[in-house]
Amino acid sequence: MTSPLRAAVIGAGAISLEHLPFLQQSERANLVGICDLSPVSARIAARRFDAEAGYTDLAHMLRQALPQVVHVLTPPHTHGPLVRLCLEAGAHVVCEKPMAATADEAQELLTVAATNKVHLVENHNYRFNDEVVALKALIEQGRIGDVCEVDIRMALQIRGEGSRFADLSNIHPIHAMPAGVLHDFVTHFAYLLNELSGGADWQRVSAAWSNHGGGELFKFDDLDATLIGPNGAGQVHGRIRFSCRTSPDVFSVTVRGTEGQASTDIFHPFLEVLGPRPGGEQLTPIVNHIVNGTRLAGAGFRNFGQKLLQHGPYHGLSRFLDSTYEALQADQPPPVTPQHIMAAASLVDRLLDQEARL
């Protein structure tokens, strides 16, 4: 294997606890620094994850630690100048989503990356989850025929008691983003829709952004969007639903095609496939029931084991990071390309466009 890349992190907040275990354990990375405005955060994170040093100033870390890759994990509204500083220092950047508030800002940062001949990668972690990888494989194998519809539905208690988004004493910085709290999730919806639809060109977009819970803190707490566009094989319908009122928390993904459909839930992993089975038209429904029932029961045991082993919904992140580092070591394009980033950012822009509002 080629030598590990010198890696650094800026922002020792909650999401860093997903990135740092990879950087601590991977043979592809050598963790040379962790930077945070809070000295104790930088110091303790460096100690817990065996980083060479903790820093409170990014420019100092870039000069002293000379990282080849920097993970920008600060709140979204701070990304722009920090990403730019890292890129101009000659470091590749892995940036948490949303990388930018708008597609224009995302494009500016990608241009800075290209100018400095380094890569800028946005975290699209759910693309790398086991279930999404399995869905993608089914589609590519033609098991459900041509993709006609992709439904993505998330329910999350963002306004519930104890939610970090609902704390009026310590207002979460994500509220400042154009879609407010929903900006924390909408990038996921956008890249998953693009990926599973086969890169549909969403020509018609309508989005109902609502604040059903009311009040001044939340811009929106609900999204209901419909998208229609061709993907080369035909017209695809996309649907995004986000609700904070229904229970339990779910993150379900369903893809329907000309031959069948496949569903999963990223929070409660399983894979259901309804499609042609041996036994002909008469027996296909029964075989589907038996196969999917068996698979669902198996998922129960597997999910229990995965819960014990803390193989949670964020498990795709380490796979994403590993493949990104592998590509960077080999001087190859990372798996999340500028095209992926811009397609997702443009779709978020479209959803927020006043003309698309219902």
Added chain:
Amino acid sequence: MNTQTEPSQFRIFVSGATGFVGRHVVAEAVSRGHHVVAMVRPASSASALDPVAATGRLSIVRADLAAPTGIAEAMAGCDAVLHLAAVKGGDFFSRFAGTVVGTETLLNAARAAEVRRLVAVSTFSVYDYGAIKAGSVFDESFPVIADPRGRDEYAETKLYQDELYWEFGAAPDNHLVMMRPGMIYGRDQLWHPLLGGEFGPIDLRVGAKARPPISYVENTAQALVLAAEVLCDPQTTDSVDGQVINIVDNDLPTQAYYAERVKELVEVPKSLFVPRPVMKAAAVAVAAVNRRFFDGRAKVPSIALPDQIDARFKPFVYQNAKAKRLLGWSPRFGLDEALRRSASSEDLVSKQLMSNGRSES
């Protein structure tokens, strides 16, 4: 040393002032003639302090430790900071941000405001219970956990908080007293983790004969305010400066006795009794399986972790002699009265204010 009847008057900044302990600390301090600057989160209710506000010796400052704005200004002119605010639930990051980074913010504000005396509120959870034989005398010389990593989130974050406390206390001209209350009990918090805990869908009661280190909330508040007084009085500062002081009640009851008394007063969860040795043996076996087959990665409920079982249920002979000697503290309430007050509907803050006859309300 100050006496309990005629303390000097000090201006004390209290964080976490409306919390379970904080409201009693505020009432105790004001009842003893001090002025309290109470930090309350912007969106939190301060109604628990209404009876204290009527005395005219309470200032409420609205601030959150997640943002330093206004904290140093509110501390200006205070003789001491008594730091109670902490996050006791949630994942590691929530606790770290609330407890450790929050303490860093508070101590930076104290430095900016040149407040040089700190009553640091730590916890018994930082002690290394596995290091000492069961039945030993447990006092302030008991060893502290050397490596926080791998401990439960509460102990780990409180150890990091202690690290910040010691750094503050080590600075020239700064003075620190490290207060370590045992398990604080009181109204709505009578059934505590030193009796047992949840294991999946089951509530377990673990152990019977141990006498856990419990401290009634009003007794704890009394000790904390006395610590502030002794620290603030220039004639007595040195007697507590840099000292660790454990706070536990007198005449600690056995787990079984305490549990029976609480059951007589309030509704408690139905639970399954497990002897401590059985629980410990099961936990050791679970830990071995975890190491052998899962590389230690399996997430196990805290009550099934060997070090947690030691911390919560291992029997020791807990001492409070140092608190009595250095602070002149004598816990005001015995177990019976503490339980009666906790189970009553009395306004304890008002009663606490009246108890020293200093309330102006």
